[in-house]
Amino acid sequence: MDIRSQMSMVFHLDKCIGCHTCTVACKNIWTDREGSEYMWWNNVETKPGTGYPTKWEDQDIYKGGWEQNGSGSISLKGAGKRKGLLNIFHNPNLPVIGDYYEPFAYKYLDLIESPEQDVQPVARPVSVITGKPIDIKMGPNWDDDLSGTPDFARKDPNLENLSAAEQEAMFQLEKMAFFYLPRICNHCLNPACVASCPSGAIYKRGEDGVVLIDQSVCRGWRMCVTACPYKKTYYNWSTGKSEKCVLCFPRIEVGEAPACMHSCVGRIRYLGVMLYDADKIESIASSDDDNLIQDQIDIYLDPHDPKVIEAARANGIADSTIAAAQNSPVYKFVKEWKIALPLHAEFRTLPNLFYVPPMLPVMAMVGEQKEDTPELHAVAKNWDDKWLYDTSLDGIFGTIDNMRLPLKYMANLFGAGNEALVADKLKKLMAIRIYRRHTTVGDISAQKSAAALKEVSLTEDEAEAIYKMTSLPKFNERFVIPAAHREQALEMLEATEEVKGNTGFGFTEKPVRGL
């Protein structure tokens, strides 16, 4: 057993309002430099939608992640020692700027310096790369809230195995629904970017599991951009180096929450330590699709188990880290309550960002349209006669199978195709709602509430704890971050403000392009 500590995250999607505050916080801190304008280490996507870069989930296009090979282990789909070195002069699987978008700005000065003329001056958009006027055809968030559109929502790769009728049902105007999917680097246990880097520049930090790119070792071979199935490594076209989310490590080293999480308006983000057994990574990443998620969840160890604590200490993990693991909100969501799932586990990178799948909208059962139903009432939409929403509380679990976003679609995102797994999480969330409705509103009977909780094997205490952690968590409950022991590592003792606008921590060189 080789116990290590990992910074892990939970995003509670029911709480995400899609405000992009996280995105802007990240942008202002990390990617406001030349060459990184197009990078959004944190981005929020509308689902169903194609995302950023366009259709990133479709690995037939991008060849990211790992795949099982015949011999019972896994290999990188589009990179690796053989493919990577053979393609070093030209990487056929590299996403290019058009797959993201060409970064643009506006010539605002024209508004002020324009000579007197008959028409209003216009601030034309210009490319940040070439400085020339462009027609903006794409942006990092172009499909925001555009559920149902043929160009975006209907091209979502997760719709692949949904029948035409199911897809059609999703996008009927009255039934249409969408939710937001905020994404950052998953700081995976089995990172494909690290494995694909020919230079060995990308590494996982032993102490906290943050995956970083050493800017002084990166040579710009760009294999990481191909290999990351989440497309969360980016090539800086100006410096000729690749960059990625650093999980705001200067902040977490002093026990502060990363900027995206700190600024989160919906308070959907949780960050905490997980202890895991590094010896098992390879075998678990090679598991069959059906067992992949459960096996990954099993790799995380119980931080209350005396044997685990002893082994962790023997492996040099600080007591403060073990204590943080015991209070970790992520451990609670993923292991104790089992209501959070990794995104696209089938990419086999063992991501450390878990999502509580969204219920929205809760009252989702759509009744059959009656033959004699008159035209929809413009506002009321026949709420009462079960035409559109089932607001009754009968058979409320039944609505999960009839969610406006089909279970199959959710399973493609969060269950590696396993519908039962996602349904289990949603049923728990629904049971908690029934329980809370019972305790606060009181129009649901105690028997019904108890039956709901029993069906999903939750106790009232657990339901209460989940409710509190979901709705009323304090800052210190959402973020249980042990400060790094800087006294033990001189490398970490650097004044953070001195390296703003530089290539990164560790050395303070201006990020200028090589000759």
Add this chain to the structure above:
Amino acid sequence: MDILLFGAFPYVAVVVFIIGTIWRYQTGFKYSSLSSQFLETKKLFLASVPFHIGILVILTGHLVGFLFPSLFTRIGGSGIVTFETVSLVFGISAIVGLLFLMIRRFTNDRIKAVTTKMDVFIEFVLLVQFGLGIYIATSLGWGSQWYASVMVPYLRSIWMLNPDISAISAMPIAVQLHVVGASLFIFLIPFSRFVHFLVAPFHYISRPYQVVRWYWDRKEIRDTSTPWTVTRPKNI
């Protein structure tokens, strides 16, 4: 003049190369392939692949000839024609690739945005150098043979720090320019994107896929029997 170009310049080039590459390495940040594939990928395929394969094969040929000239002189007979034809194909591959690269660089706005003066300069240096090489290969016959018997002794005399420029002085102007071009190429390495071939990732082949870095030695950090007030249990 000959002494300057063939006796002194190679040494200047090598000294500048060694000191320059070390100076530029300092943090390692300035070493990059500076790839522009992210900005334009389709044309790059037709340009970069033939260019790199061509230049690598031709450079390797020059190096093998320098190290083992007897391999070349032993070929003999019709084998020489075959050998030189194959070499010429790679030479043409390199120059065609280079021309495509230059066209791409001068016509694409995005690529222009990441083009430095040095990029343009080295492309013209390479173009002249490749052109001379192909001219020599086609117009002055049996290049592989006289390279091994005449040029290699000159190159070796440079290597042995006892330059003997008598042979090279008698060579046609194209060959002389090709030799000067080679020195110029070495001279320019630390000042251009050429440096990326020095950090070619061969170590990837033998490396385990996953890389983990530790700030401190985790097996000793909590061991109270070995206080580390004097020497900290640090990795790296």
